Amino acid sequence: MQVSMRVKRYDPELKENKSWWQGYKLGIHANATILDALIKIREEVDGSLALRCACRASICGSCGMRVNGRARLVCKTRLEEIIQKDGELNIEPLANHSVIRDLVVSVDSFFSKIKEITPYLTPKSEPVTGEFIASNESMENLLKSMNCIMCGVCVSDCTVLEVDKKFIGPAALAKAWRFVEDPRDDEKSQRISYLNDTEGGIWDCTRCMQCVEVCPKDVAPMDRIMEMRETAIRLGHKNSPGYRHSETFYRSVKKHGRLDETLLAISSAGWTNIPRLIDLIPIGFKALIRGKLPPIIPHKAEKKEAIKNIYVKVEKEDE
Amino acid sequence: MICQNGFNLEKGQNNNRMYQHDILIIGAGLAGLRAAVEGVRNGLNVAVISKVHPVRSHSNAAQGGINAPLVDRGDDWEDHAYDTIKGSDFLADQDAVEIMSREAGDAVIELERMGVIFSRGDDGKLGTRRFGGQKIARTFFVGAITGSAILHVLYEQALKYGLNIYEEWFVTKLIIVEGRCQGVVALDIKTGELHLIQAKAVIIAAGGAGRVFEPSTNALICTGDGIALAWNAGVPVMDMEMIQYHPTTLAGTGILMSEAARGEGAYLLNSKGERFMEKYAPDYMELASRDVVSRAEQTEIDEGRGIDGNVLLDLRHLGREHIESGLGYLQEVAVEFMGVDLAEQPIPIRPGMHYIMGGIKTDSDGATSINGLYAAGECANVSVHGANRLGANSLLDTVVFGRRAGAHAMKYVRDISETFIDEKYLTDERNRLQRMIENNGGERSAAVRNDMARSMTNGVGVFRDQNSMEKAIANMSDIMNRIPNVSIDRKGKIFNTDLVFALELEYMVNIAWSVVNAAITRQESRGAHFRTDITGRDDKNWLKHTLVFKDVNSENGVRVETTPVTITKWKPIERRY
Numbered sequence: 001m002q003v004s005m006r007v008k009r010y011d012p013e014l015k016e017n018k019s020w021w022q023g024y025k026l027g028i029h030a031n032a033t034i035l036d037a038l039i040k041i042r043e044e045v046d047g048s049l050a051l052r053c054a055c056r057a058s059i060c061g062s063c064g065m066r067v068n069g070r071a072r073l074v075c076k077t078r079l080e081e082i083i084q085k086d087g088e089l090n091i092e093p094l095a096n097h098s099v100i101r102d103l104v105v106s107v108d109s110f111f112s113k114i115k116e117i118t119p120y121l122t123p124k125s126e127p128v129t130g131e132f133i134a135s136n137e138s139m140e141n142l143l144k145s146m147n148c149i150m151c152g153v154c155v156s157d158c159t160v161l162e163v164d165k166k167f168i169g170p171a172a173l174a175k176a177w178r179f180v181e182d183p184r185d186d187e188k189s190q191r192i193s194y195l196n197d198t199e200g201g202i203w204d205c206t207r208c209m210q211c212v213e214v215c216p217k218d219v220a221p222m223d224r225i226m227e228m229r230e231t232a233i234r235l236g237h238k239n240s241p242g243y244r245h246s247e248t249f250y251r252s253v254k255k256h257g258r259l260d261e262t263l264l265a266i267s268s269a270g271w272t273n274i275p276r277l278i279d280l281i282p283i284g285f286k287a288l289i290r291g292k293l294p295p296i297i298p299h300k301a302e303k304k305e306a307i308k309n310i311y312v313k314v315e316k317e318d319e
Numbered sequence: 320m321i322c323q324n325g326f327n328l329e330k331g332q333n334n335n336r337m338y339q340h341d342i343l344i345i346g347a348g349l350a351g352l353r354a355a356v357e358g359v360r361n362g363l364n365v366a367v368i369s370k371v372h373p374v375r376s377h378s379n380a381a382q383g384g385i386n387a388p389l390v391d392r393g394d395d396w397e398d399h400a401y402d403t404i405k406g407s408d409f410l411a412d413q414d415a416v417e418i419m420s421r422e423a424g425d426a427v428i429e430l431e432r433m434g435v436i437f438s439r440g441d442d443g444k445l446g447t448r449r450f451g452g453q454k455i456a457r458t459f460f461v462g463a464i465t466g467s468a469i470l471h472v473l474y475e476q477a478l479k480y481g482l483n484i485y486e487e488w489f490v491t492k493l494i495i496v497e498g499r500c501q502g503v504v505a506l507d508i509k510t511g512e513l514h515l516i517q518a519k520a521v522i523i524a525a526g527g528a529g530r531v532f533e534p535s536t537n538a539l540i541c542t543g544d545g546i547a548l549a550w551n552a553g554v555p556v557m558d559m560e561m562i563q564y565h566p567t568t569l570a571g572t573g574i575l576m577s578e579a580a581r582g583e584g585a586y587l588l589n590s591k592g593e594r595f596m597e598k599y600a601p602d603y604m605e606l607a608s609r610d611v612v613s614r615a616e617q618t619e620i621d622e623g624r625g626i627d628g629n630v631l632l633d634l635r636h637l638g639r640e641h642i643e644s645g646l647g648y649l650q651e652v653a654v655e656f657m658g659v660d661l662a663e664q665p666i667p668i669r670p671g672m673h674y675i676m677g678g679i680k681t682d683s684d685g686a687t688s689i690n691g692l693y694a695a696g697e698c699a700n701v702s703v704h705g706a707n708r709l710g711a712n713s714l715l716d717t718v719v720f721g722r723r724a725g726a727h728a729m730k731y732v733r734d735i736s737e738t739f740i741d742e743k744y745l746t747d748e749r750n751r752l753q754r755m756i757e758n759n760g761g762e763r764s765a766a767v768r769n770d771m772a773r774s775m776t777n778g779v780g781v782f783r784d785q786n787s788m789e790k791a792i793a794n795m796s797d798i799m800n801r802i803p804n805v806s807i808d809r810k811g812k813i814f815n816t817d818l819v820f821a822l823e824l825e826y827m828v829n830i831a832w833s834v835v836n837a838a839i840t841r842q843e844s845r846g847a848h849f850r851t852d853i854t855g856r857d858d859k860n861w862l863k864h865t866l867v868f869k870d871v872n873s874e875n876g877v878r879v880e881t882t883p884v885t886i887t888k889w890k891p892i893e894r895r896y
Contacts, residue, residue, distance in 0.1 A: 011811065011813075012813055013811040013812065013813055031571065039539075042765075042816075043763065043765035043766075044763070044765070046808060047763060047764075047765075047807065047808030047809060047817040047820075048808045048809035048811075048817060050814045050816055051816075052371075052375075053539060054371060054375050054377065054538040054539055054540045055377065055379060055380055055538040055539075056538070056539065056572065056574065057380065057574045057575070057652060057656075058651070058652070058655065059379045059380055059464070059467055059648070060371075060374075060375045060376075060377070060379050060380070060538060061374065061375060062371070062375050076655045076656070100509060100813065100814055101813050101814040102814075104814050107372060111372075114478075115478060119475050119478055120433075120434065120475035120476060120478060120479040121433065121434035121472075121475070123432070126432055129391075130391060130428060130444070131428055131431040131432070131437075131444060131445050132431065132432065133442075133443035133444060134439065134443050135439070135443055136438065136439040136440065136441070136443070136446070139436050139437070139438070139439055140436075140438065140644075142436045143436060143461070143462060143464075146436055146461070146464070146467075146468050146471070147464065149374070149379075149467065150374050150471075182434070182436075184432075184434070
C-alpha cells in the first residue's frame with residue numbers, strides 16, 4: 001500500500017538548530033509496522049534519518065516514539081491500524097526526554113530516576129545453600145513490574161513529569177515497587193520511607209492513568225504507585241501532604257457529601273506548615289478575583305445520607 | 320561536520336582516568352555484564368562498552384530459559400553434559416562441556432540470589448520446564464522472558480557496583496601492541512568523537528551475527544562486531560559453518576516463538592494436520608534437537624506438505640490460562656504481529672536463522688590466542704555447542720563463561736603494568752573513518768547487506784550442497800567488491816548511524832566470508848551443517864573443528880585449518896531422537 005507520513009526531524013548541527021516536519025511517501029506491504037516504514041525510509045530514501053531500534057519484537061525497548069501525539073513502541077504498532085483510526089501518521093520523539101537528533105532522545109534523565117530508587121535487591125541474609133524459598137505466587141506477582149523493558153513510553157506521556165521534573169516517574173516507581181514487594185528484599189521499610197518522604201515520590205502522581213494506557217507491556221505503573229501508597233499508610237506514614245490530602249478528601253465527602261476545597265488545600269499543606277500556608281494566600285486572592293474561591297463554610301450535598309451509606313457499604317466490602 | 324573538522328583528540332586523555340581500565344569489556348549483554356560484575360565487585364577498574372544501552376542488548380530476546388542440572392533435585396551434571404554433547408553431534412569439546420555442566424547449578428542459584436524472579440514450584444523452590452534434546456526437565460525460566468529478566472537483574476548489579484559504562488559507543492579497532500591487546504579505538508555515537516580507551520585486558524562479549532542472514536530472529540544490532548574485531552586482529556574463528564536454524568520463527572517477520580511452547584507441550588503440524596515429527600524423531604517428537612526439527616519442517620515444506628512455505632505450531636490444547644500465564648510474551652507476539660490468538664488458532668512458523676555456534680576460538684577461561692584478549696558468550700566458541708546448540712544452553716554459556724573470562728582476566732591483569740598507547744592508532748582510525756564519510760561510491764550499505772544476507776541464507780541454509788556453497792562464495796566475492804563503493808548519506812557527527820551501519824557491514828562481510836569458507840571445507844553432514852550431497856557424518860575424517868584465519872597473503876584472504884575435538888568420556892555414536 002501507499003503511505004504518507006511525517007517525521008519530526010531535528011539536527012543540532014544545523015545552523016538554525018531547530019526542528020521541522022518532513023514528509024515521506026512510500027509503498028510498503030499492508031502488514032507493515034511503523035518501524036518497518038521508518039527502516040525503509042532510512043535504508044532506501046534518506047540514510048540520515050536517526051532512530052533507535054533493535055529487536056523488532058517489543059522486548060528491547062529501543063523504539064519508543066510518539067505516534068500522532070501518543071507514545072508507543074513503533075515495532076508493535078501496525079501502520080494500517082493507525083492510519084485507519086487517525087487518518088494520518090505523524091512520528092515524533094518521546095516527550096519528557098531531551099532530543100539528541102531526529103527520533104533519538106537522551107535516556108540520561110530516565111536512568112537517573114532508575115538509579116534514585118536503589119534499583120537492586122538488598123537481602124539481609126542469604127541462604128547457605130540453594131535458592132531463597134518463596135511461594136510462586138509471591139514471585140509471579142513481581143512479573144507485573146519485571147515485564148517493564150524501560151522503553152520510556154510511560155515517562156513520555158506522564159502528565160506530572162511535564163510540569164514537575166523532580167517526579168521520579170512511572171517507570172522508576174514501578175521498578176521501586178518490585179523491590180518493595182520482593183520477599184527477598186530486606187529494606188522494604190527504608191524504601192517506602194524514602195518514596196514517601198522525598199520530593200517527587202509516590203504522592204506526586206495525579207492518577208491521570210496515562211501511563212497505564214500507553215504502557216506496551218501492561219506494567220500499569222500507576223497501579224504499582226497506588227499499592228505503594230497503601231503500603232506507606234499501613235506502615236504508619238501519615239505525615240505527607242499526599243496522605244493528608246486523601247484523608248481530608250475522604251472525611252470531607254463523608255461528612256458533607258461534598259468536597260470542602262478550602263479545607264482540602266489547607267489541610268493538605270498542614271495546619272502548622274506556615275510557609276506553605278502563606279504560599280496559598282495569593283492563590284486564594286486570585287481565585288477570589290476570578291470568582292472561583294470556594295465558600296469558607298462548605299456547601300452540603302442534599303442527599304448526604306445516601307453518600308454516607310455508600311461509605312458504609314464500600315467499607316463493609318473492604319472488610 | 321566530520322569531513323571538515325575531523326574527530327577531535329581528547330586533550331590530555333592519558334591523564335584521564337575515564338579512558339584507562341584494568342579490564343574493558345565489549346558488549347553489555349549477559350556474558351559481558353556477568354564478566355564485568357566479577358571484576359568490579361572484586362575492586363578492579365572495569366568498564367563496559369556497548370553500541371546500545373545495556374538493557375537493549377540482544378540477550379533480552381532469549382525467551383525459554385536456562386539449563387542447569389541441580390543435584391538437590393536428583394539431576395546429574397553428567398546427564399546434562401551428555402545431552403549437550405549428543406546435541407552438538409559430538410563436535411563440542413567435552414572438557415569444556417563438563418565445566419559448563421558442573422558450574423551450571425551454582426550459576427543459576429547465583430542469578431536467583433542477585434534478584435532474578437524465576438518461576439517456582441509448590442515447594443517454593445525454582446521450577447523447571449522441559450527443553451529440546453534433553454531427557455528431563457532442567458530448564459529454569461521466567462515466563463517467556465527469561466533473557467530479559469536476567470539481563471535487567473545483571474544491569475541492576477552493574478549499577479550496584481558502580482560499573483563504568485560507555486553507552487552507545489562503537490568499537491572500530493582492537494589495539495594489539497607487542498602481542499598483547501592493550502585497548503580499543505571507539506566512536507562515541509552520540510558526539511561523533513573517536514577515542515582511545517586503554518585497558519590491560521579486553522573481553523569481547525559482543526554477541527552473535529544473525530544479520531549476516533536474512534531472515535533471522537536476531538536483533539538488527541547482531542552484526543558480529545566482536546567476532547570480526549578478533550578475526551581481524553589475527554585470532555582464528557572456529558566452526559563458523561555451524562549456523563542454527565530455530566524451528567519456530569514467525570512466517571513473514573521471522574520473529575522468534577520460543578521453544579518453551581513445545582517444552583510446554585505444543586505440537587508441530589503439517590498441512591494435513593499430522594504431527595510429522597513422528598516420522599523423524601519418534602522418541603523426542605517436537606522436542607528433538609533444533610537441527611533435527613528444522614530439517615524435518617523444511618522437508619515437509621519442500622515435499623509439499625507445508626502451507627505457503629510454513630508449517631503450524633499448535634498450542635490450542637494447552638488451554639488459554641496456561642498459555643497466558645506461562646507463555647504470555649508468546650501470546651503477545653502472536654496477537655500483535657500475526658493477529659493470531661494462540662488459544663484459538665495454530666500459528667504458521669518456519670525454520671529461521673537464530674544462532675551461530677561458531678565464533679572466536681577460546682579456551683575454557685575465555686582466553687584467545689592473543690594475550691590479554693578474551694571472549695565469551697555467543698561471539699566465542701569454547702566449544703560447548705559444537706554443531707548444534709541445545710535450547711537454554713546459550714544463557715548458561717553466557718553466565719558460566721562470562722564469569723570465567725572475568726575471573727581469568729582479573730588474574731592476568733595483576734602482572735600487567737599500565738602502558739600508554741601511541742596516539743597514531745587513533746589518528747589512523749580517524750583517517751579511515753574520514754575516508755568512509757567522504758566516499759561517494761553511491762552504494763547504500765543496506766542494499767549491499769540485504770544482498771549478502773539473502774545470498775547467505777540461500778547458500779548455507781538448513782540444507783546446503785557443494786553447488787549452493789560455491790554460489791554463495793561467488794556472490795560474497797561480488798559483495799566484497801562493492802564494499803569500497805558504500806557511501807554515507809549523513810556527513811554530520813552527532814548520532815551518525817549511517818556511518819555505524821557502514822562499519823557494521825564491513826564486520827558482517829568478514830563473518831560471511833569465514834562462514835562460507837568453513838562450510839565448503841567440511842566434507843560431511845554434522846549437526847546444523849547438513850549437506851544434501853554428503854548426507855552422512857564422517858567421524859574418521861571430520862571429527863574436528865574448522866579454523867578460519869585471516870591471511871592477507873592468500874588468494875582469498877583466508878586460511879582454513881582444522882584442529883581435533885577433545886573427547887573425554889563420551890565416544891561418538893549415531894545420534895537418534
